[in-house]
Amino acid sequence: xxxxxxFQGEPGAYSHQACRQSRPDMEAIPCPTFEEVIxxxxxxxxxLGMLAVENSTYGRVADVHTLLPESGLHIIDEAFVRVHISLxxxxxxxxxxxKRVRCMxxxxxxxxxxxxxxxxxxxxxxxxxxxxxxxxxxNDPAEAALASALAGxxxxxxxxxxxxxxxxxxxxxFLVMSRSPDQSRRGTGMMMTTFTFRVRNIxxxxxxxxxxxxxxxxxxxxxxxxxxxxxxTATEFxxxxxxHPEDANVALALEELRYFTxxxxxxxxxxxxxxx
Numbered sequence: 001x002x003x004x005x006x007f008q009g010e011p012g013a014y015s016h017q018a019c020r021q022s023r024p025d026m027e028a029i030p031c032p033t034f035e036e037v038i039x040x041x042x043x044x045x046x047x048l049g050m051l052a053v054e055n056s057t058y059g060r061v062a063d064v065h066t067l068l069p070e071s072g073l074h075i076i077d078e079a080f081v082r083v084h085i086s087l088x089x090x091x092x093x094x095x096x097x098x099k100r101v102r103c104m105x106x107x108x109x110x111x112x113x114x115x116x117x118x119x120x121x122x123x124x125x126x127x128x129x130x131x132x133x134x135x136x137x138x139n140d141p142a143e144a145a146l147a148s149a150l151a152g153x154x155x156x157x158x159x160x161x162x163x164x165x166x167x168x169x170x171x172x173x174f175l176v177m178s179r180s181p182d183q184s185r186r187g188t189g190m191m192m193t194t195f196t197f198r199v200r201n202i203x204x205x206x207x208x209x210x211x212x213x214x215x216x217x218x219x220x221x222x223x224x225x226x227x228x229x230x231x232x233t234a235t236e237f238x239x240x241x242x243x244h245p246e247d248a249n250v251a252l253a254l255e256e257l258r259y260f261t262x263x264x265x266x267x268x269x270x271x272x273x274x275x276x
Contacts, residue, residue: 002025002026002027002056002127002218003026003027003046003047003048004026004027004028004029004045004046004047004048005019005023005026005027005028005029005046005047005048005049005050005176006028006029006030006031006036006037006040006041006045006046006048006049007019007028007029007030007037007050007255008031008032008034008036008050008051009127009128009129009130009185010030010032010080010127010129010133010151011028011030011129011154012128012129012131012132012133012148012150012151012152012153012154013030013127013129013147013148013151014052014081014083014116014128014148014172015050015051015052015174016028016030016129016148016150017081017112017148017150018050018052018079018081018172018174020150021049021079021081021177022050022077022079022131022174022176023048023050026047026048029046031044033245034063034064034067035067035178037049037051038051038067038071038073038177040170041073041124041177041178041179042073042179044179046180046225047178048176048177049073049176049177049178050079050174050175050176050177051064051068051173051174051175051177052064052173053065053173053174053175053257054172054173055083055106055110055170055171055172055173056071056167056171056172056173057109057110057165057166057167057170058106058109058110058168060224061106061131064249065224065226065238066226067135068175068177068196068238068240068267069196069236069265069267072179073177073178073179074177074178074180074181074182074268075175075176075177075178075234075267075268075269075270076176076177076178076181076182076268076270077175077176077270077271077273078173078174078175078176078192078270078272078273078276079171079173079174079175079176080171080173080174080273080274080275080276081171081173081174082164082170082171083110083146083148083160083165083170083171083172083273084149084161084163084170085107085110085111085114085146085147085148085150085162085163085164085165085170086117086146086147086149086151086152086157086159086160086161086163086164087101087144087146087158087159087160087161087162087164088132088135088144088145088146088147088151088152088157088158088159088160089133089141089143089144089145089158090136090138090140090143090158091136091156091157092138092141092158093141093144093158093160094107094141094231095118095160095161097114097141097142097143098118098120098141098142098160099120099121099142099143099144100120100121100122100123100142100144101115101120101121101122101123101144101145101146102122102125102134102135102141102143102144102145102146103122103124103125103128103145103146103147103191104123104125104126104127104128104131104251105124107128107146107147108124108146108155109165110165110166110170111146111164111165111166112163112166113166114122114164114166120144124147125200126176128145128146128147128148128151129147129151129154129155130144130148131145131147131172132147132151132152132154132155132157133151133155135157135184136155136156136157137153139150140166141157141232144160145157145200146164147260149162153203156158157172161196169274173228173273174272175268176193181266181268181269182269182270183244183245183246183269185269185270185271186244187271187274189270189271189274190242190243190271190272191243191244191247191270191271191272192221192223192240192241192242192243192268192270192271192272192276193240193241193243193244193245193250193266193268193269194238194239194240194266194267194268194269194270195238195239195241195264195267196236196237196263196265196267197236197237197239197257197261197263197264197265198236198237198238198261198262198263199207199235199237199260199261199262200260200261200262202260205260205261206237207265208260209256209257209259209260209261210223210257211256212252212253212254212255212256212257213241213253213257214230215253216249216250216252216253216256217249218241218242218243218249218250218253219241219242219243220239220241221240221241221242222238222239222240223237223238223239224237224238224239224260225238226238235243235254238256241253242272244269245269247264
């Protein structure tokens with residue numbers, strides 16, 4: 001059976017688009033929050049979860065990196081989704097009639113040029129697809145939403161403008177989460193490994209911990225830090241590297257990392273997306 005995949009947002013959200021793109025044979029289940037996506041998978045109600053982690057224009061998706069280590073789930077895939085932003089309005093409306101647009105603040109930040117050129121007022125919404133649904137319910141030609149073309153299709157709205165994002169390469173990276181890890185795959189392309197770690201309380205601990213990746217020729221594509229436990233002194237680091245933990249150079253780098261850290265947690269080993 002194809003199974004079910006949970007995503008955060010309403011039907012028509014970019015996370016929904018990611019599910020269609022990455023797991024087209026699975027039933028996509030909307031959830032109001034990232035926490036609910038995690039719980040749906042953890043409880044077994046859904047087989048997989050789709051979580052947005054970062055956007056090439058806007059940056060990191062808030063809270064996700066702190067949720068992943070505590071989720072008990074494992075990354076088994078990544079999906080890069082080209083985010084095309086559409087201006088959606090009720091049937092028969094024209095761009096000249098639009099006064100206000102609704103969407104999440106993260107989408108406002110990706111279409112500032114279009115919003116400014118058309119002198120549009122903005123309303124922050126909890127979800128882009130929900131904004132489209134609200135515009136359909138209002139049935140007012142002065143109201144519009146910024147969302148995916150998929151949302152326009154679902155809620156019966158016209159697409160008045162498409163691909164209005166500021167950056168031509170505007171892309172969101174999603175992670176596919178599972179209850180069980182899968183480190184057996186190798187595939188024909190590059191593998192990625194994602195992990196978190198905390199350094200020991202010694203001078204230059206971070207510098208020493210990361211030295212093994214440089215000396216062993218392991219490319220680290222992401223390194224971010226965030227506070228844990230409400231303390232300014234407790235810092236956890238989130239990292240992505242190219243390679244598999246069983247690769248000789250990666251194994252040596254991880255061994256050196258563990259020497260200078262108090263905790264290392266492998267979150268997932270998975271094939272790199274073709275768009276990486």
